[in-house]
Amino acid sequence: MKFSESLIKTRREKVKEADSINADLLIRGSYIDQLASGVYTYLPLGLKTIEKISSVIRDEINKIQGQEILMPVLQPKENWQKTGRWETEDNLYKFTSYYSKTDLVLGPTHEEVVVPLAKKFIFSYKDLPKYLYQIQNKFRDEKRAKGGLLRGREFIMKDLYSFHSSKEDLDDYYEKASNAYKNIFNKVGIGSKTYKTFASGGSFSKYSHEFQTESDSGEDLIYLCKKCKVAVNKEIINEQSTCPECGNPKLTEIKAIEVGNIFKLMSKFSAPFGLTYRDRLGEDKPILMGCYGIGLGRLMGAIVEVSHDKDGLIWPIEIAPFKVHLINMGDNREVLTETKRLYEKLMKKKIEVIWDDRSESNGVKLTDADLIGIPIRLIISNKTLESKAIELKERARDNSEMIQYDNILTRIKEIVDVK
Amino acid sequence: MKFSESLIKTRREKVKEADSINADLLIRGSYIDQLASGVYTYLPLGLKTIEKISSVIRDEINKIQGQEILMPVLQPKENWQKTGRWETEDNLYKFTSYYSKTDLVLGPTHEEVVVPLAKKFIFSYKDLPKYLYQIQNKFRDEKRAKGGLLRGREFIMKDLYSFHSSKEDLDDYYEKASNAYKNIFNKVGIGSKTYKTFASGGSFSKYSHEFQTESDSGEDLIYLCKKCKVAVNKEIINEQSTCPECGNPKLTEIKAIEVGNIFKLMSKFSAPFGLTYRDRLGEDKPILMGCYGIGLGRLMGAIVEVSHDKDGLIWPIEIAPFKVHLINMGDNREVLTETKRLYEKLMKKKIEVIWDDRSESNGVKLTDADLIGIPIRLIISNKTLESKAIELKERARDNSEMIQYDNILTRIKEIVDVK
Numbered sequence: 001m002k003f004s005e006s007l008i009k010t011r012r013e014k015v016k017e018a019d020s021i022n023a024d025l026l027i028r029g030s031y032i033d034q035l036a037s038g039v040y041t042y043l044p045l046g047l048k049t050i051e052k053i054s055s056v057i058r059d060e061i062n063k064i065q066g067q068e069i070l071m072p073v074l075q076p077k078e079n080w081q082k083t084g085r086w087e088t089e090d091n092l093y094k095f096t097s098y099y100s101k102t103d104l105v106l107g108p109t110h111e112e113v114v115v116p117l118a119k120k121f122i123f124s125y126k127d128l129p130k131y132l133y134q135i136q137n138k139f140r141d142e143k144r145a146k147g148g149l150l151r152g153r154e155f156i157m158k159d160l161y162s163f164h165s166s167k168e169d170l171d172d173y174y175e176k177a178s179n180a181y182k183n184i185f186n187k188v189g190i191g192s193k194t195y196k197t198f199a200s201g202g203s204f205s206k207y208s209h210e211f212q213t214e215s216d217s218g219e220d221l222i223y224l225c226k227k228c229k230v231a232v233n234k235e236i237i238n239e240q241s242t243c244p245e246c247g248n249p250k251l252t253e254i255k256a257i258e259v260g261n262i263f264k265l266m267s268k269f270s271a272p273f274g275l276t277y278r279d280r281l282g283e284d285k286p287i288l289m290g291c292y293g294i295g296l297g298r299l300m301g302a303i304v305e306v307s308h309d310k311d312g313l314i315w316p317i318e319i320a321p322f323k324v325h326l327i328n329m330g331d332n333r334e335v336l337t338e339t340k341r342l343y344e345k346l347m348k349k350k351i352e353v354i355w356d357d358r359s360e361s362n363g364v365k366l367t368d369a370d371l372i373g374i375p376i377r378l379i380i381s382n383k384t385l386e387s388k389a390i391e392l393k394e395r396a397r398d399n400s401e402m403i404q405y406d407n408i409l410t411r412i413k414e415i416v417d418v419k
Numbered sequence: 420m421k422f423s424e425s426l427i428k429t430r431r432e433k434v435k436e437a438d439s440i441n442a443d444l445l446i447r448g449s450y451i452d453q454l455a456s457g458v459y460t461y462l463p464l465g466l467k468t469i470e471k472i473s474s475v476i477r478d479e480i481n482k483i484q485g486q487e488i489l490m491p492v493l494q495p496k497e498n499w500q501k502t503g504r505w506e507t508e509d510n511l512y513k514f515t516s517y518y519s520k521t522d523l524v525l526g527p528t529h530e531e532v533v534v535p536l537a538k539k540f541i542f543s544y545k546d547l548p549k550y551l552y553q554i555q556n557k558f559r560d561e562k563r564a565k566g567g568l569l570r571g572r573e574f575i576m577k578d579l580y581s582f583h584s585s586k587e588d589l590d591d592y593y594e595k596a597s598n599a600y601k602n603i604f605n606k607v608g609i610g611s612k613t614y615k616t617f618a619s620g621g622s623f624s625k626y627s628h629e630f631q632t633e634s635d636s637g638e639d640l641i642y643l644c645k646k647c648k649v650a651v652n653k654e655i656i657n658e659q660s661t662c663p664e665c666g667n668p669k670l671t672e673i674k675a676i677e678v679g680n681i682f683k684l685m686s687k688f689s690a691p692f693g694l695t696y697r698d699r700l701g702e703d704k705p706i707l708m709g710c711y712g713i714g715l716g717r718l719m720g721a722i723v724e725v726s727h728d729k730d731g732l733i734w735p736i737e738i739a740p741f742k743v744h745l746i747n748m749g750d751n752r753e754v755l756t757e758t759k760r761l762y763e764k765l766m767k768k769k770i771e772v773i774w775d776d777r778s779e780s781n782g783v784k785l786t787d788a789d790l791i792g793i794p795i796r797l798i799i800s801n802k803t804l805e806s807k808a809i810e811l812k813e814r815a816r817d818n819s820e821m822i823q824y825d826n827i828l829t830r831i832k833e834i835v836d837v838k
Contacts, residue, residue, distance in 0.1 A: 005486070007486055007540050009539070009540050032534055035493075035536075036521070037519070039493065041490045042488060044487060047487055050489070069426070069462050070461040070466050071454070071459065072458045072460060073556055073573060074454075074455065076454070091518075094517075095514030095515075098560055099510075099560050100562075106492075117460060121426050121428050132426070137556065141516050141517055154492060154493050223632045230622075363838070
């Protein structure tokens with residue numbers, strides 16, 4: 001991608017409508033655009049980032065046998081009445097079709113769709129277990145949208161639902177899902193700051209779990225055991241005031257962003273729809289369920305909150321929209337020729353690169369590169385030409401290195417693979 | 420994918436709620452599930468198909484410099500008032516947020532979002548042309564949803580918007596988009612039945628164009644010049660009663676499904692938002708636009724309407740959810756061993772395969788394979804073992820072939836590449 005052809009117009013000044021670091025930096029860097037409060041467009045840079053995050057999530061959920069489907073946004077009132085949530089659930093966008101006069105909900109979650117669906121495909125113990133997930137838009141009529149991508153009115157979620165014949169099977173899968181979540185948060189670069197956090201399990205289970213990422217921008221308070229790296233959330237700290245894993249009574253209060261949650265639903269949603277299976281003896285038994293959510297936009301926002309500096313974004317390499325930000329300093333013929341050669345070499349090797357080919361000053365180009373936050377910056381200038389080298393600087397480090405032409409691909413691969 | 424682990428439960432009997440061939444076959448084959456009238460879930464087979472179609476469309480739109488973004492479903496009333504469509508547009512889902520009291524529209528199209536967005540990124544002639552597209556859910560409050568995926572209330576669209584500094588530039592791009600559309604319809608297997616069709620251009624242009632696929636299930640009538648393979652739609656047949664390309668007065672009336680359309684919007688939407696650019700002389704000039712739509716679900720439905728037989732679906736190879744449907748007939752140890760060996764070989768070679776590993780009768784397995792419509796069927800049985808061969812049958816052909824073990828990959832590749 002050439003910068004001159006891209007949809008990038010960076011902004012220097014703080015964004016007035018931004019209520020958070022992530023919204024400010026993502027809007028200034030042309031990753032997202034705000035259409036209305038809590039409602040954002042993903043621009044090419046932002047969509048590439050979301051797709052990288054999707055791909056990490058898909059890989060891990062597919063590894064634990066998740067089957068991807070795509071459920072609708074429009075959901076009928078009747079399904080929500082069956083679970084009792086038509087009246088009790090806050091933040092539902094409800095409306096009536098002008099033509100068909102039917103009452104509809106914009107889905108904030110999909111138990112009311114996936115359970116009746118499962119009823120058409122699961123009959124016997126032979127059909128179990130099943131794991132269905134989707135990556136899809138969800139909606140919440142928030143009183144106050146805030147925190148940029150952290151709490152929107154329209155947002156992209158991965159929601160996985162599991163169906164089991166026994167509590168043991170649900171428990172096993174719950175652990176698998178928990179491990180998949182750890183892998184996901186490691187891969188997107190926030191593993192070391194993200195803690196499995198014990199939360200209320202509702203009326204059926206002792207605990208559910210949240211995955212909470214330490215950040216001053218977080219709106220949650222959690223209580224961390226620094227030894228076990230697990231935490232307890234505010235909701236249950238009174239009943240569970242020691243570390244649930246080692247009994248450590250010294251828990252540290254920190255602010256955090258909830259980036260995922262896993263929950264044993266048991267028969268809470270299968271019962272109202274009569275979702276049962278026939279066991280080996282021919283008896284009808286209740287199906288037990290788990291649900292497992294990750295907000296992709298929120299995750300992207302959280303990554304920005306924990307990975308930036310005063311100059312801009314600092315993307316973890318796995319989810320950066322490009323791996324390399326290539327800059328020609330000055331535009332005399334030799335510099336341009338060498339930059340173009342390198343650009344084409346990178347493209348050929350399928351290394352994702354954006355080339356700032358604009359006739360802007362070096363200062364503008366460097367400032368924009370810092371703001372946009374691509375992990376590896378390569379510079380070609382008269383100075384580098386003299387030593388037949390390329391200047392390489394990682395966004396997350398202070399020092400730059402001079403790399404000989406022939407070694408540049410090897411060095412890039414080292415950086416990409418290590419992370 | 421093993422059939423036993425999949426979310427496939429085929430149905431033999433006609434689907435009561437299905438109002439069309441595509442809905443009937445896609446529901447019976449476990450590609451889609453109907454949640455409400457005109458509202459469908461894409462099951463794993465259906466989602467894979469949609470993703471294949473997406474990928475064909477993305478490739479072609481990226482080739483004509485389209486940049487992918489993702490705009491919101493929720494759109495503010497104010498934007499629709501600006502274009503005058505709040506009052507005039509039928510089939511809008513409109514509602515009021517309970518909390519913020521703002522009036523919202525569920526987007527049936529995105530001019531009202533993309534134009535104000537472009538205003539933040541296009542200022543000068545240097546920023547033009549630009550081409551923005553998305554693949555995203557859209558909504559229409561249809562009086563009567565019908566035709567299965569052909570006319571839904573919630574549906575997936577690719578919508579591309581182009582921005583130009585001159586009529587010449589718009590005209591050039593319009594031709595490029597038209598060619599990209601031809602490539603798309605060829606690749607998804609309906610090229611020979613899909614005709615560029617002249618339609619009304621509204622108040623600004625002489626013509627717009629639809630891409631119409633000949634089908635008895637079509638709700639449109641078009642008038643085809645069999646020589647030029649272009650058509651005229653019903654709306655303009657009175658003023659344009661001869662072939663617009665060769666003047667041929669003999670046009671044949673046929674039924675067709677509109678699978679895409681391209682339209683020169685000129686300044687219809689840029690004007691109300693004041694979307695202009697500064698030209699080389701420093702003067703502000705209006706930006707001219709084109710828009711280019713393809714409904715992915717409708718396209719999938721149209722493909723089914725033109726490519727099926729009494730036994731089920733017949734997928735074109737490019738968009739089939741799997742390339743190979745592998746069947747073991749009987750389950751004695753040798754047959755199972757050889758089938759498993761072949762399954763793993765195909766997986767290793769990244770040939771997408773579904774293995775019907777169920778303990779069902781041969782008849783059931785063959786009937787299901789016909790219904791699901793995967794292009795290449797491979798059978799291993801006692802009979803094939805004897806001759807150290809595999810029986811290969813293409814879904815679209817009547818005869819089967821016996822292929823020696825060592826030649827099977829080559830034969831599959833021939834079939835996949837030819838198509």
